[in-house]
Amino acid sequence: MGGAQTAAEQVPWMTAAEIAAQALPGMPGTKRGVQERIDSEGWLAPDREGQTWRKRSGRGGGYEFTPYSLPLEARAALLLRREQEQSPEAKSAAFERSREDLWRRYEGLPDNLKARAQRAFRILDAIETLVLAGTRKNAAVCQVAQLERVGRRTIMGWYQAVRGFDRGDWLPALAPQYAGRQPTSDCPPEAWEMLKSDYLRVEQPRFSDCYRRLEREAEARGWSLPSEKTLKRRMDRLDPQLIVLAREGVDALKALYPVQKRDRRCFHALEAVNADGHKWDVFVKWEDGNIGRPVMTAFQDLYSGMILSWRVDRSENKEAVRLAFGDMVEEFGIPDHCWLDNGRNFASKWLTGGVENRFRFRIRDDEPVGIMTQMGVQVHWTTPYSGQSKPIERAFRDMAQNVAKHPAFAGAWTGNTPLAKPENYASTAVPIDVFLKTITTEIREHNARTGRRTAVCGGKLSFQQAFAASYAVSPIRKATSEQRRLWLLAAEAIKVDRRDGTIKLLENRYWADFLLDHRGQSVVVRFDPQNLQADLHVYRTCGTYLGAAPCHEAVGFADVDAARRHGQARRAFMRATREALAAEKSLSAQEMAAVYSREIEAENTEIETKVVRPFRPAVQGNTALAVEMDEAALIAREEEEQAQTAALRKVIQFSRTG
Structure with missing residues (x-):
C-alpha cells in the first residue's frame, strides 16, 4: 500500500549501472551482469512496483531498484558503507527528522485514513504477538488474515511499508499517502x-x-x-x-490573533486604575446656549471594574483629567498604578511630568513634576482605542448602549455612527443639568448592578460590592490636605482689590482677612471650575501658600436674612479686629499724651547762637554811606539801563549794514 513509499524513501534508488559500480559482494561488477541477474531473479515483478522497483524518470528511461532487491550480503554491505559515511550526529538528526515528518504527515490526515492505518497496525501487532509466543510467522499471518478477513498479500504489503522503521513508528508508516488531485490547469x-x-x-x-x-x-x-x-x-x-x-x-x-486574557485578581481595590475619555452620543445644551456632544473623563478600578470618578466637559482636556483624578483621590485614596492613554491630554506635563517613558511632548530637565509623579503613582501607557489594554473601554460600550438611549435623552441621541442616525436626529438637546443628573444616577446603577460575570465578582457581586470588600482590608494611601490642592486648576496674576482685599474670579468674589495684607498685589489661586462656591486657595507668586478664601455670593436686594447674616459677619470681623488692636496697644491715648508732653517740656530751653556775622555798611568814595533805595527807584534804574543797551545795539547794527 501507500506506506511502502515512505519506507522506500529512507533508502536510495539505484540503476543497474549504479549497482554494478558499488562492487557489492554476491553481485556482478558490470551493468550487463546486473541486468542478467535482474531478469533471472524476476526483480521486475508487477506486484512489487513502487516497493522495490520503479520506472526511472528522465532522459534514457530504464528502471531503479532499492537495496531490498539485492541479496542479503550485498544489502548488509551497502548499509555498512552508508553508516560509515555518516557521522553519528548526522545519522541521529536525519532519523529524528524523518520521524517528525512521518508523524506530522499522520496528524494531518483525516480520521478515515487514520482508522485504516490503525487497523493495519492492529493486525501486524497481533501477528508479532503470535510470533513471540512461538508461532511460525507464515502460520501467524494466515491465522490473522482469516480472522480479520484480509488478504495475505495485503499483510505482506504492510510489512513492506514498515520495513526500516522502529515498531513505535509503524502506525504513521502504515497510513496511506495520497497526494490528492493536482491542478491540471495552467495559468500564465x-x-x-x-x-x-x-x-x-x-x-x-x-x-x-x-x-x-x-x-x-x-x-x-x-x-x-x-x-x-x-x-x-x-x-x-x-x-x-x-x-x-x-x-x-x-x-x-x-x-x-487571539486577545490576551488578563487576570485582574492579582490587584486589590484601588491598587491599579485606568482612565480614558468618552464622547457621548447625545446632544447637550450648555448654559450659554451652545449645543454639542459632551465628553466624559473617567477613572475605573482595575480590580473590581467600578467607576471611581468622572468629569464632564465640552471636550477632552487635561483640566478634566486633573479634576477627575482629584475626585478619585479625595474620596477613595491614591492608587499605586495607573494605565493611561498616551494622548496629549493624559500625557500632559502637569499630570505626568517627570515620567521617563512619557513619549509625548519634548521632555525638559526643568519641566514641572506632574501630579501623579509627585504622589508616587506609577504610570503605564497603553494603545489608544484598545479595549484589551484598557478595560474601561468595555464600560463605555455599556454606557453607549444603555445610558445614551435613556428616555430622558429622547430626541437627543445622535446614533453611534454617521450611518445610524435615528429618525428624530437632532430634534432636541438635553439641558446640561438634566444630562448630569441622569448620568450620575446611571453610573451609580452601573456600579451597583449585581451578577457581574467577572473573575472577581463571580457572577454574584456588583462592582461596588467587590470594591468595598477589598477596600476594607487593603492598605490605602490617603492624600494630605496639601496634596488635595495639587489637582485644582491654577490661575496666575489675579489682583487683590486695593480697597477691601477681595478677589474676583469668574463673576464670584472671595475674601479672607489675610488678603488685607496683600491688597493691590498679584497672587496665584487654585480652584475647581465646576464648584466655584468652594474655598479659593491663595498662593504668593513665589508659591507660598497663604490660605483659603471663602466665596461671598451675591444675594437679592430684599433678602433680609442674607443682609442680617452679612451684618453679623461684618460686626464680628470688626469686633475681632478691635480686640486684636486692643491687645496690640498697651498704652491709652491719655497716657501717650502725658508722655509726649513731658518730653516737650524737657526740650523747651533757651537757644543761644554761637556764630555772629558783623555789620558791614556800603562804601562810596572815602565816605561810608548807608544806601537806602526803595523798590520803585530800583525798577526805574533797571529800565533806563535796558533802553540804553537797546539804542546802542541799533547804532552798531546800522554802522555794519551801511
Missing part, C-alpha cells in the same frame, strides 16, 4: 499576478469582476485562462491572514 504567471493584484485590495472587489477584467486582457494578449472557479479555488488556497490583511486592513488582521 503574468495573468495570475494581475489577478492577485486586482483582487487583494482594500476596496474588496468581487472575484467575478476581477476575472472579467482579466479575461479582456487575456483576449488582447492571446492568453488561455482556466475557468473562474478554478482560479477562485487557487486564490482561496492562499493564507487567510494574507487575504484579510490585503482586503480588510491591519485592524482586521489584529482581530485574527
Whole structure:
C-alpha cells in the first residue's frame, strides 16, 4: 500500500549501472551482469512496483531498484558503507527528522485514513504477538488474515511499508499517502499576478469582476485562462491572514490573533486604575446656549471594574483629567498604578511630568513634576482605542448602549455612527443639568448592578460590592490636605482689590482677612471650575501658600436674612479686629499724651547762637554811606539801563549794514 513509499524513501534508488559500480559482494561488477541477474531473479515483478522497483524518470528511461532487491550480503554491505559515511550526529538528526515528518504527515490526515492505518497496525501487532509466543510467522499471518478477513498479500504489503522503521513508528508508516488531485490547469504567471493584484485590495472587489477584467486582457494578449472557479479555488488556497490583511486592513488582521486574557485578581481595590475619555452620543445644551456632544473623563478600578470618578466637559482636556483624578483621590485614596492613554491630554506635563517613558511632548530637565509623579503613582501607557489594554473601554460600550438611549435623552441621541442616525436626529438637546443628573444616577446603577460575570465578582457581586470588600482590608494611601490642592486648576496674576482685599474670579468674589495684607498685589489661586462656591486657595507668586478664601455670593436686594447674616459677619470681623488692636496697644491715648508732653517740656530751653556775622555798611568814595533805595527807584534804574543797551545795539547794527 501507500506506506511502502515512505519506507522506500529512507533508502536510495539505484540503476543497474549504479549497482554494478558499488562492487557489492554476491553481485556482478558490470551493468550487463546486473541486468542478467535482474531478469533471472524476476526483480521486475508487477506486484512489487513502487516497493522495490520503479520506472526511472528522465532522459534514457530504464528502471531503479532499492537495496531490498539485492541479496542479503550485498544489502548488509551497502548499509555498512552508508553508516560509515555518516557521522553519528548526522545519522541521529536525519532519523529524528524523518520521524517528525512521518508523524506530522499522520496528524494531518483525516480520521478515515487514520482508522485504516490503525487497523493495519492492529493486525501486524497481533501477528508479532503470535510470533513471540512461538508461532511460525507464515502460520501467524494466515491465522490473522482469516480472522480479520484480509488478504495475505495485503499483510505482506504492510510489512513492506514498515520495513526500516522502529515498531513505535509503524502506525504513521502504515497510513496511506495520497497526494490528492493536482491542478491540471495552467495559468500564465503574468495573468495570475494581475489577478492577485486586482483582487487583494482594500476596496474588496468581487472575484467575478476581477476575472472579467482579466479575461479582456487575456483576449488582447492571446492568453488561455482556466475557468473562474478554478482560479477562485487557487486564490482561496492562499493564507487567510494574507487575504484579510490585503482586503480588510491591519485592524482586521489584529482581530485574527487571539486577545490576551488578563487576570485582574492579582490587584486589590484601588491598587491599579485606568482612565480614558468618552464622547457621548447625545446632544447637550450648555448654559450659554451652545449645543454639542459632551465628553466624559473617567477613572475605573482595575480590580473590581467600578467607576471611581468622572468629569464632564465640552471636550477632552487635561483640566478634566486633573479634576477627575482629584475626585478619585479625595474620596477613595491614591492608587499605586495607573494605565493611561498616551494622548496629549493624559500625557500632559502637569499630570505626568517627570515620567521617563512619557513619549509625548519634548521632555525638559526643568519641566514641572506632574501630579501623579509627585504622589508616587506609577504610570503605564497603553494603545489608544484598545479595549484589551484598557478595560474601561468595555464600560463605555455599556454606557453607549444603555445610558445614551435613556428616555430622558429622547430626541437627543445622535446614533453611534454617521450611518445610524435615528429618525428624530437632532430634534432636541438635553439641558446640561438634566444630562448630569441622569448620568450620575446611571453610573451609580452601573456600579451597583449585581451578577457581574467577572473573575472577581463571580457572577454574584456588583462592582461596588467587590470594591468595598477589598477596600476594607487593603492598605490605602490617603492624600494630605496639601496634596488635595495639587489637582485644582491654577490661575496666575489675579489682583487683590486695593480697597477691601477681595478677589474676583469668574463673576464670584472671595475674601479672607489675610488678603488685607496683600491688597493691590498679584497672587496665584487654585480652584475647581465646576464648584466655584468652594474655598479659593491663595498662593504668593513665589508659591507660598497663604490660605483659603471663602466665596461671598451675591444675594437679592430684599433678602433680609442674607443682609442680617452679612451684618453679623461684618460686626464680628470688626469686633475681632478691635480686640486684636486692643491687645496690640498697651498704652491709652491719655497716657501717650502725658508722655509726649513731658518730653516737650524737657526740650523747651533757651537757644543761644554761637556764630555772629558783623555789620558791614556800603562804601562810596572815602565816605561810608548807608544806601537806602526803595523798590520803585530800583525798577526805574533797571529800565533806563535796558533802553540804553537797546539804542546802542541799533547804532552798531546800522554802522555794519551801511
